[in-house]
Amino acid sequence: MKHPPPSIISPSTSSLFIPPRKSKGTLQRNCHNIISMHSLLTCSSIISSSPPFLLLQSHTPKLTHFPQLNHITPHNSQHLKLTHFLKPHANPKPPLFYFNLHLQLYINAGFMQEARDLFDSMPERTLISWTILMSGYAKHGPSTEALSLFKEMLSSGDNHKTRLRPDSYVYAVVLRSCGEMRKLGFGKGVHGQVLKKGEAFLDGFLENSLVNMYSSCGQLEDAVLIFDGIEKPGLVAWSSMLSAYVKNGFEKEGLSVFLDMVSKGIKLDAFVFSMVIKACSNLEELNLGIQVHGLMVKKGFGKGSCLFLDNSLMDFYAKCKDLKGLRKVFDQLHEKDLVSWNTLIMGYVHNFFYFEALRNFRVLMHDICYCDDFTITSILKAISSLHDMGYGRQVHGYIVRIGLASNSYVMCSLLDMYIECIEHESWEQWEKVPLKVYAGLERGEANECIIIASMLKWCSLLSNLDAGKVFHSLANKLAVDSDPYVISALIDMYSKCGVPEAALRVFERVENPGTVTWSALISGLSWNGWFVEALTCFNKMQLNGIEANEFTLTSVILACVALGDLRKGRELHCKILKTCYESNVSIVNMLINLYSELSDHRQALKLCSLVSDAEISWNLLIQASLKANDYEMIHKLLGRIQLCFGYLEPIxxxxxxxxxxxxxxxxxxxxxxxxxxxxxxxxxxxxxxxxxxxxxxxxxxxxxxxxxxxxxxxxxxxxxxxxxxxxxxxxxxxxxxxxxxxxxxxxxVDSSTLKSILKACSQMGRVDEAHSLLMSMEVVYGVKPSEEHYSCVIEAFTRAGMLEELENFINEVVVDKNDTKIWNTLLSSARVIGNMDMAKFALEKLLEIDPNDCFANLMLGKVLVMFGKWKDASKMKTLGPNSSCIEVQNKIFEFVSDQKPSEEVLHKLGEIEREMEESGYVEDRNHLLHDAEEEEYDGAGLGHTEMKAIAFGLLSLPHRTPVRVIKSVRMCGTCHHACKFMSTFVDRELVVKDNCTFHHFRDGKCSCRDSW
Structure with missing residues (x-):
């Protein structure tokens, strides 16, 4: 927009510039004012995002036309300063309007020191003057100056009447600074002052600032509370809430806010899209991000229309590993800045397309001829991965030429590159590393301690002791071997290289070791399995009055876990409670690991209250609960994980x-x-x-x-x-x-696979195939046969009735004849085929190994029943009550042997019995002990616990829904026979899981083929 001539600015402003005709001197002064104003306006602009109070609102005549400039050129900045210098000479008493305008122009140009000098020289300061400078510090930094100005403004004025009273925008600026500095206490104080002024004072702009402040300080719940209190949130409020969720790691919730915005018809801007793209990027949700990209194009934000938004899109595609999408966005940019090139190059590097990264680096250097430290570190990583020493040396020369040799991050990346390339070639070529690195160290162009520590770190990672010794000598030569970080790096290097003795010698030469040094030693001893020595060093550290840090405590907890010393772990936990680390995420998770590994998972669960759900190591808790067979706790943990969207590993x-x-x-x-x-x-x-x-x-x-x-x-x-x-x-x-x-x-193929195959052969009667597989499994599959494998083959021989071959197999093949699994298998198989002699032989072996074997006594009783020896069988009944369970409507119902069922269940059992008798069912009494568990029900074998559970399921579950029951002991033959008969008329599948196998009853048949 062209700037209009002064005479037609507006009716409200013409009076300022063209006053009534007066004397010639007055007219000249006013004309000079017009010319000066026009010159000032050409230097900068009051951009559309300027404070809502506008410089001249209610204090000076309103200006309606300002040129919109994106940045200040050197010529304009000099013109700005020159105009400010000349103006007072033309008008010895310039109006306050000129001071405020110049103050705003300096801030727009980023000249904070000049703005402060002008502010200090102002004869009078209004609320606008204070606000302009505070907003400048909030925008350009440092934010601490904004807070200091706010305190100074509150204390300015001789009395209560002349003291300035902040408006909503002043509070908004202060809250923004509190958020950037994470000054939660100061921000809450400002919030309190706002609340004292009443609800009428709390406008939308201030509410948005409160949301931003709390979210920046990590108080997301408070931010949500304020947002929910906004009656009609606009774009800024919605954007603030979206940004709060995404910045605090709640991307899913942020995306939900975005969907609400779309559904409510809120107008979307570039900032909203950038936050949504960032959320998709963090979640690596490629498909969702592509849909958002399409919506951006539809809303007019695509194909290079907004550079920072396109850069965000490039970063999204890079993190989601969609390099075609990354390249497409980059090629559509009308204007490419260095951030665009850096994003492209880093995207290729992070996705292992190193050659493509180097190719684009060459294009970058050809097109715009410069780069920064971010570009260099990315390229050095690509060179390290390609082990291209020659190209790395070229980049090293460029680093020196552009003056980045003093940048510690660049130098560490450079040395990482050299270490990686040299390791790939051989350490004998160490002299190939350019002498300029050493020259830079000697001239002090880089931080020697950081460089040496970085190189020692690489030696630790590579476990290269020889190279570590070289750098140790170099540290001595450069006289940096007394630096705490170098000493810690040396201790870590020797520990990781498997020489803890050398690490101890380095430590002993330290006169007054501090926390970092002690931590490195204790961590190194734990790394090498010297857990007792690690605990001893920790005790010495405490006796010397050295405070432990996070790394010390985690190493000591690890030592307690390795030693299985729960008592020492609890002592350490008590000490931690007295420090500031009681709610440290890493330490709490290590304590959870301690209690989980040492069978105190309930105590581990109590620790979860010390940290947020999002930071809990859920994997440790789940594994601990599974180890303790606490399945109910696992399901409770899953409920909490669902609420906090906790991280879960595949295991x-x-x-x-x-x-x-x-x-x-x-x-x-x-x-x-x-x-x-x-x-x-x-x-x-x-x-x-x-x-x-x-x-x-x-x-x-x-x-x-x-x-x-x-x-x-x-x-x-x-x-x-x-x-x-x-x-x-x-x-x-x-x-x-x-x-x-x-x-x-x-x-x-592992041991479990072969065990299942041997069982399958046994079920199908393929004895030769099972025997052949057993004899060849160690040669073919590298799996040594165990007692479980022998048991499967024994079962195959028994089912096939090959008793002579079975005897030879046991005598010649089975290694450990005192393993109860083998004889239990033989006993079960003998009972199934009805071989009394074999059953007795197996029982004798079992009772010889363990005279108190309850399973052997039970099986002997069942064998005696099969052969009609009821009197002897009655003496063998030593089992206690057993139980069966069934789930109905997410509730588990248990039926035990000595429990009388409800009237409904008894009635249903009677119905089933009558229908079975009418259908011709005949009970097989050979399966029952004469005093079996049907004391409470004298029916056709329907009084056992699984039958009660089945009857309850038939009453409670919908028609044709399978009835699934789990029984604590082996299912008896009578119930098995009854369930097969019942499956012919109940019009549903009956499933019973006992301690032997699954029984699927359908159409009068069972999946176990009557062998269990």
Missing amino acids: SVCDIFRSCSSPVLLNMGMQAQAYMTKRGLLSHPTSGNGLIQMYSGCGQIAEADLVFESMPEKSSPCWTSIISAKVEHGHPSEALTLFNKMRRRKKL
Whole structure:
């Protein structure tokens, strides 16, 4: 917009510039004022984002036309200063308006020192003068000056009447400075002053500033509370809330705010889109980000229309590993600044496209001929990965030429590059490192301590002791070996290289070791497994009055975990409670690990209250609860994880599914699956493996099949899990087919896989195949047979009735004949086939190993019953009450043997019995002990706990819904026979999981083929 001539500015301003005709001198002065004003306005601009009070509002005549300039050129800045210098000479008493205008112009140009000098020389300062300078410090920094000015302004004035009273914009500027400096206490004080002025004083601009202040200080709940109190939030309020969520790591909630904005028709600007893109970038949500990009283009923000927004888009595509999208956005830019080039190059480097990064670096240097330290560090990383020493030397020369040799970050990156390249070639070529690095150290162009510490760090990471000794000598030569950080780096280097003795010698030469040095030593001793020595050093450190830091305490806790010393760990916990580290995230998580590993997971859970849910190591808690078989706690933890969107590793997802692998917990497992699917946590093979085990454990073999088939990547454990599931649910032929596919795909076959295959062979009667696999498994698969593998082959021999071969196998092949698993397998198999002699032989072996074996006594009783020896069998009944459980509407109901069921269940059992008798059911009494557990119900074998649970399920579950029951002991033959008969008329599947196997009853048949 062209600047209009003074005579037509506006009616309100013409009176200022063209007053009524007076004397010639007065007219000349006014004309000079007009010319001076026009000159000032050409130097800078009051941009559209200027404070809402506008410089001249209510204090000076209103100016309606200002040129819009993006930046001040050197010529204009000099013209600004010259105009300010000449104006007082033309008008000895210039109006306050000129001082305020010059003050604003200096701030727009970024001349904060000149602005402060002008402010100090002003004869009079109004509220606008104070506000202009405070807003300048808030914008350009330092923010501490803005707060100091605010305090000074409040104390200015001789009395209460002349003292200035801040308006809403002053408070907004101060709150912005509090947010940038994270001065929560000061910000709350300002908030209190605002509240005292009443609700009428609290305008939208001030409310937005409060939201920003609290969110910048990490008080997101307070920010949300203020936002919710805004009656009609506008674009700025919504933007503030969106920014608050994203900056505090709650990207999902930020995206929810964005969706609300879109649904409510709020006009979207570049800042909103930049925040949304940042949220998608942090979450690596490529598809969502692409949709947002499309919306940006639709709203007119695409194809180079907004440079900083396009740079944000480039960063998003880079983090989401979509380099085609990154390149497309870059190529569409009408104007490319250094930030654009840096984003492009860093995107290629972070995605391992190092050659492409170097190619674009050459184009950058050709087009704009300069770069900064961010460009250099990215390029050095690419060169390090390519081990291109020659190109690295060229970049080193360029670093020296442009004066970045004094930048510690650049020099550390340079040395990292040299170390990486030299390591790749050989350490004998150490002399290839340019002497300019050493010359720079000698001339003091760089921080020697940082350089040496950086190089020693690399030696630690590479475990290169020889190179570490070289740098140790160099540190002595440069006289930096007494620096605490260099000493710590030396101790760390010797420790990581496996020479803790040398680390101790370095430590002993230190006169007054501080916290950093002690921490390095204790950490190094723990690293090398010297846990007792680490605890001893910690005690000495305390005796010397040295305070421990975060790294010291975590190393000592690690030593307690390694030694299994819970008592020492608790003592350390008590000491931590007396320090400022009681709520430190790293230390709390280490304490959680301590109590989890040492079987006190309840104490570990109590520690969760010390840190926010987002910072808790949920994986440790889940593993500890699983180790303690506390499945209920795992489900409670999952509920908290859902609320805080906590991080879960694939192994923890697997553990959660495994905790639901029981028929009575199927609904909980399905809920967990829905949540994991929503979070995208099922893509990892480990998570899928846990889901297969869950469905298998719940008796849902069809769902386990679907999960396995839908997995894009099937790991060896996944193959093993589905094969085991097939065997356990009575599908041995399908298990063998899967095993052949697994071998063709060259997946790793382990001990568990072979155990399942041997069981499958046993179920199918393939004795020779099972025996051959057992004898060849160590040679072919590298798996040494265990007692479990021997037991599977023994079962195969027994089921086939090959007793002579079985005897030879036990005598010649089985290594450990005192393992109870072998004789238990033989005993169970003998009972199934009805071989009394073999059962007695197995029982004698079991009782010889352990005379108090309850399982052996129980099995002997069952064998005696089969052969009609009721009197002897009655003496063998030593079992206590058993139980069966069923889940109905997310509640678990338990039925025990000595518990009388409800009238409804008794009535249902009577109905079932009558229908079975009418259908021709005949009870097989050979399966029952004469005093079995039917004292409470004298019916056709329907008084056992699993039958009560089934009757309750038939009463409570919808029609045709499968009834799933879990029984604590082996299912008896009578109930097994009854369930098969019931499955012919109840019009639903009956599933019973006992301590032997799964029983799927359908159409009068069981999946176990009557062998369990």
